[in-house]
Amino acid sequence: MLNPKTIDDTSIDQRVYTLNLGPQHPSTHGVMHLLVTLDGEVVLKVEPVIGYSHRGHEKMAENRTYEQFLPNPARMDYLSGMIFNHGYCMAVEKLCGIEVPRRAEYIRVITSELNRIASHFIGAMDYAMGLGAITPFLWGWDDREHILDLLEGITGSRLTYSYGRFGGVRNDITKEFYDGTRRFIDRLRGRFWDYENLINQNIIFIKRSKDVGVITKDVALDYGVTGPTLRGSGVNYDVRKMEPYSAYPEFNFDIPTREEGDCLARYQVRMAEMEQSLNIIEQALDHLPPGPIRAKVPRLVTPPKGDCYCAFESARGAVGFYIASDGSRIPYRIKVRAPSFSNLFVLTEICPGHFLADVIAIFGSIDVTVPEIDR
Amino acid sequence: MNITQLPYLKDIYAFLGSDVTAGIVGLLIIAAIVPLNVAFLVLVERKVAGHIQLRPGPMEVGPHGILQTLIDAVKLLGKEMVTPQSTDKLIFFLAPIIVVAPAFVGFVPIPFSPMMQIKDVNVGILLIFAFSSISVISILMAGWSSNNKYSLIGAVRSVAQNVAYEIPLLLATMSILIMTNTFKMGEIVQAQSSVWFIFYQPIAAIIFFIATTAETNRAPFDLVEAESELVSGFHTEYTGMRFSLFFLAEYTNMVIAAAMFTVLFLGGWHGPLFPGMIWFLIKTYFLIFVVMWARWTYPRIRFDQLMNFAWKVLIPFSLVNLLITAIVLKVL
Amino acid sequence: MPTAEPTKPLENVRNSLLQVIPEAELRDRDYRECGYHLEVRLVMRGMRRVAREMKDRRFFLETITAVDFLEYFHLIYLFSTYNEASFRVMARVKLLPEVRPFSVWDIYSEAIWLEREVYDFFGIRFQVHPNLKRIINPDDANYFPLLKSFGKTKFTTDIDDILC
Numbered sequence: 001m002l003n004p005k006t007i008d009d010t011s012i013d014q015r016v017y018t019l020n021l022g023p024q025h026p027s028t029h030g031v032m033h034l035l036v037t038l039d040g041e042v043v044l045k046v047e048p049v050i051g052y053s054h055r056g057h058e059k060m061a062e063n064r065t066y067e068q069f070l071p072n073p074a075r076m077d078y079l080s081g082m083i084f085n086h087g088y089c090m091a092v093e094k095l096c097g098i099e100v101p102r103r104a105e106y107i108r109v110i111t112s113e114l115n116r117i118a119s120h121f122i123g124a125m126d127y128a129m130g131l132g133a134i135t136p137f138l139w140g141w142d143d144r145e146h147i148l149d150l151l152e153g154i155t156g157s158r159l160t161y162s163y164g165r166f167g168g169v170r171n172d173i174t175k176e177f178y179d180g181t182r183r184f185i186d187r188l189r190g191r192f193w194d195y196e197n198l199i200n201q202n203i204i205f206i207k208r209s210k211d212v213g214v215i216t217k218d219v220a221l222d223y224g225v226t227g228p229t230l231r232g233s234g235v236n237y238d239v240r241k242m243e244p245y246s247a248y249p250e251f252n253f254d255i256p257t258r259e260e261g262d263c264l265a266r267y268q269v270r271m272a273e274m275e276q277s278l279n280i281i282e283q284a285l286d287h288l289p290p291g292p293i294r295a296k297v298p299r300l301v302t303p304p305k306g307d308c309y310c311a312f313e314s315a316r317g318a319v320g321f322y323i324a325s326d327g328s329r330i331p332y333r334i335k336v337r338a339p340s341f342s343n344l345f346v347l348t349e350i351c352p353g354h355f356l357a358d359v360i361a362i363f364g365s366i367d368v369t370v371p372e373i374d375r
Numbered sequence: 376m377n378i379t380q381l382p383y384l385k386d387i388y389a390f391l392g393s394d395v396t397a398g399i400v401g402l403l404i405i406a407a408i409v410p411l412n413v414a415f416l417v418l419v420e421r422k423v424a425g426h427i428q429l430r431p432g433p434m435e436v437g438p439h440g441i442l443q444t445l446i447d448a449v450k451l452l453g454k455e456m457v458t459p460q461s462t463d464k465l466i467f468f469l470a471p472i473i474v475v476a477p478a479f480v481g482f483v484p485i486p487f488s489p490m491m492q493i494k495d496v497n498v499g500i501l502l503i504f505a506f507s508s509i510s511v512i513s514i515l516m517a518g519w520s521s522n523n524k525y526s527l528i529g530a531v532r533s534v535a536q537n538v539a540y541e542i543p544l545l546l547a548t549m550s551i552l553i554m555t556n557t558f559k560m561g562e563i564v565q566a567q568s569s570v571w572f573i574f575y576q577p578i579a580a581i582i583f584f585i586a587t588t589a590e591t592n593r594a595p596f597d598l599v600e601a602e603s604e605l606v607s608g609f610h611t612e613y614t615g616m617r618f619s620l621f622f623l624a625e626y627t628n629m630v631i632a633a634a635m636f637t638v639l640f641l642g643g644w645h646g647p648l649f650p651g652m653i654w655f656l657i658k659t660y661f662l663i664f665v666v667m668w669a670r671w672t673y674p675r676i677r678f679d680q681l682m683n684f685a686w687k688v689l690i691p692f693s694l695v696n697l698l699i700t701a702i703v704l705k706v707l
Numbered sequence: 708m709p710t711a712e713p714t715k716p717l718e719n720v721r722n723s724l725l726q727v728i729p730e731a732e733l734r735d736r737d738y739r740e741c742g743y744h745l746e747v748r749l750v751m752r753g754m755r756r757v758a759r760e761m762k763d764r765r766f767f768l769e770t771i772t773a774v775d776f777l778e779y780f781h782l783i784y785l786f787s788t789y790n791e792a793s794f795r796v797m798a799r800v801k802l803l804p805e806v807r808p809f810s811v812w813d814i815y816s817e818a819i820w821l822e823r824e825v826y827d828f829f830g831i832r833f834q835v836h837p838n839l840k841r842i843i844n845p846d847d848a849n850y851f852p853l854l855k856s857f858g859k860t861k862f863t864t865d866i867d868d869i870l871c
Binding site for chain 2: 017019041128131132133134135138139142198202204205207208355356357358
C-alpha cells in the first residue's frame with residue numbers, strides 16, 4: 001500500500017483515476033473539495049483541498065476593536081455560532097479579568113446547549129443523508145426549527161448570533177423563551193424514539209456504518225482529533241469536564257463515549273449527547289438565579305499586555321481562541337483553533353482501502369463545517 | 376372475378392382488417408396511457424415523499440398540487456437540450472430513445488382485464504424480460520457517451536447490478552411458469568381464479584419483489600443514480616426533454632414490474648365486486664406505493680453488499696425454491 | 708472530577724523537558740489567567756525535541772500558530788493532554804525572519820497541514836516538509852496575508868473611528 005502522506009499524482013496503472021468530489025457537490029457540507037484517487041471502486045488516496053470559504057477572519061481581527069470583532073466568531077462555524085460567540089467573550093474576559101454574573105453564565109449555558117442540539121441534528125442527520133436516507137434529515141430540520149424560533153425570540157437571529165457581550169449577555173430571557181424551552185424539552189424527549197426506530201434499528205444503516213472508518217486512539221492522538229469524533233473512539237475527553245468553564249461545574253451530566261470508533265459509534269455519540277444537553281438545559285432552567293445579566297465593563301475594552309488561550313467545546317470539538325494583546329483596544333493577534341481542521345485530515349489516514357461510497361459516509365460521520373476550516 | 380375469391384388476398388385483407396388495426400389502436404392507447412401514468416406517478420411520489428417527511432409536498436399548482444407534473448412537463452419542454460462538446464454525439468442522442476422503447480413494448484402483453492389486453496402474445500413474459508434487458512445497454516450508452524467520470528461510474532454499477540439481479544428474477548418467475556406451463560399472461564391469470572399464486576410461492580414472490588426493485592434502480596438499490604455520491608449518475612449530463620425521457624422510462628418500468636408481479640402472484644384482475652380492471656389497477660398501484668415507501672425509509676446499499684446479496688443470498692434461495700417446486704409438481 | 712489545577716503532572720513534564728532541552732526557559736503560569744500551565748521559551752532551535760517528548764507523554768498537538776513582531780516571529784505550539792487532569796504546554800520559539808525551522812510532521816501527522824497554514828499566512832518555510840505549498844490562500848498568491856507589513860494593519864494606518 002502506498003504511503004498516503006508522500007504520494008504524488010502519477011497514475012501507476014491504467015485503472016487508477018482521479019475523481020473530484022466537489023467543490024460543488026450535493027453531499028459535502030460546505031464548499032469542500034476532495035481529490036480522490038481510485039482503483040475501480042477502491043480508494044487509494046484522499047486529498048482534501050480547502051480554502052474556498054476563506055474570508056480572512058484572523059486578519060480582520062487585527063483591524064477592529066474587540067467589540068467590533070464580536071459578530072465574526074459566529075460566522076466561522078455557523079452551526080455552533082452561539083458557542084463560538086460566548087467562547088470569544090470568555091477569552092476576552094479571561095484576558096481582562098472580568099467576572100461574569102451567575103445569571104449570565106446560566107443563560108450562556110442554556111443557549112449554548114440549545115445550539116449544540118441544533119448543530120447535532122444537522123451533523124447526525126447529514127450523515128444519514130450521505131448514506132441515502134433523506135427522511136431523517138428532514139425530520140431533524142423540523143425539530144431544529146423549534147430551537148431556531150426560541151433563540152430568535154431572545155437574540156434576533158436564527159443562525160449567526162451576536163448575543164454575548166463582554167461581561168454577560170445582551171438581553172435577558174423572556175417568559176416566552178422559558179416556557180417554550182420547557183415545552184421543547186418534553187417534545188424532543190418523545191421524538192428520540194422516532195429517530196431510534198427509523199435509523200438505529202435499520203439493518204441497511206447498520207451494515208453501512210459498522211466497522212467503516214475506524215479511528216483508533218493512536219491515529220486520533222496523531223491528528224489531534226477532538227469532539228464526538230474522538231469520543232466515538234473511546235477517549236473520554238470533553239473540554240466541559242476537563243477544563244470546566246462558565247457554569248458547567250454546577251451541572252450533572254455524562255460524557256457519552258463508545259469504544260468501536262466506527263461511523264456508527266460516532267453517530268450514536270451525537271444522539272446521546274443531545275440527550276445530555278437536554279439534561280443540562282433542564283437543570284439550568286430549574287436553578288436559574290436572579291440577578292444582573294451583565295457586569296460593569298468599560299465601553300471600549302482594553303486588555304493588559306500578554307496573551308491567553310481560552311478553550312471550550314463546540315459541537316465539533318475543542319475550540320481555542322488564542323489572543324495576543326499589546327495593551328491597546330485592537331487585538332495584536334487572534335488565532336482560532338478550529339476542531340474541524342484537525343478532524344478533517346484524519347480522512348487521509350483512514351479512507352484508503354474503503355469504497356467510494358464509504359468516503360462519503362466517513363466524511364459525513366466526522367461532521368466537518370468547512371467555513372470553520374478556512375476561516 | 377371477385378377479389379374475395381382469391382385465397383391469399385382474403386388472408387391479406389383479414390390481416391389488414393383485424394390485426395393491424397388492433398395494433399395501431401393498441402399503440403395509440405399505449406402512447407396515451409404511458410405519459411399520463413408517469414405524470415400521475417411523479418406527483419404521487421412527491422406527495423408520498425412529502426408526507427413521510429412531515430411536510431405536505433407540492434401544494435401550489437392546482438388544488439393540493441395536482442397540476443404540478445403538467446407544469447413540470449411544460450418547463451422541461453422549454454429547457455435547452457445541451458449537448459456537451461466532448462461527448463460521443465450519436466450514442467448520446469440514441470441513449471434516451473433506446474431506454475424508452477422497451478418501456479412501451481412492455482405494455483403489450485399485460486392483461487388489464489379479461490378484454491383489455493393489446494395482444495395475448497404467446498411468449499408474453501419472455502417478451503417483457505427480453506425488452507427490459509435492452510434498457511441496460513442504454514444506461515451504459517448514456518454513461519459512456521457523457522464523457523464524465525461520475526456518469527461512467529454510475530453506468531458501470533448499473534450494468535453489474537442489472538445483470539446480477541436478473542438471475543433471481545428469472546428463477547422466481549420460472550417457479551410460476553413451471554406451475555402453469557405457459558408463457559401467456561392471460562392464461563397465467565386464468566390459472567389463479569381459485570387461489571392466488573402468492574400463497575403457493577411466497578418465497579418466490581419476495582425474491583421477485585426485491586429483484587424487481589433492483590432492476591428498476593429504485594432505493595435501496597439506487598446507487599446507480601446515488602444523489603449524494605455521484606450527483607446524478609448516468610444522467611448527469613442530460614438536460615431538458617432527454618432527462619425527462621429517462622424519468623419516463625424509470626416510472627414506466629416500475630409500472631410494468633408491478634403489473635408483472637400482480638399477474639404472476641396476485642391474481643391479475645381477479646377480485647370480488649368491482650370489474651377486473653379496477654382490481655388490477657388497485658393492486659399495481661398499491662405495489663408501487665410500497666416501493667416508494669421503501670425508498671424513503673431505507674438508506675442506500677453499498678455496491679459490494681449489493682452484489683453479495685444477489686449472488687450469495689437471492690440466487691441460492693431462488694434455486695432451492697425452483698427445485699422444491701419442481702419436485703412437488705412431479706410428485707403430486 | 709477532573710480539575711484544571713494539577714500538581715503531579717506539572718512536576719513530571721517540567722523535569723523531563725528540562726532534561727531534554729537544558730537551554731529552554733520554562734515558566735509556570737497560572738491557568739486561570741492565561742489558559743495554559745507551562746510555558747517553554749526557546750530561541751531558534753529545539754522544537755523537535757519538545758515535540759518528541761510531548762508525543763512520548765501522549766499529549767496531542769492542539770495547534771501551531773505564529774505571531775509577527777516585525778523584527779522576529781514567535782512560532783507557537785500548543786500541546787494538551789487527553790488524560791485525567793488537564794495540562795497545557797505552550798512552547799514558543801523565537802525565529803528571525805528567513806530562518807527555516809524543522810518540520811515535526813514525522814512526530815505529529817497533523818503538523819503537515821498546520822505547518823502549511825503557517826507557511827501560507829506568514830511565509831515561514833519549514834525544512835523536511837513533504838508538501839509545503841499553499842493551503843487556504845490561492846495557489847498563485849505572491850503575498851503572505853498575516854504579516855504586519857501586508858495590507859491595512861494598525862502599524863500602517865489608523866483605525867477608522869467611524870467604525871466605532
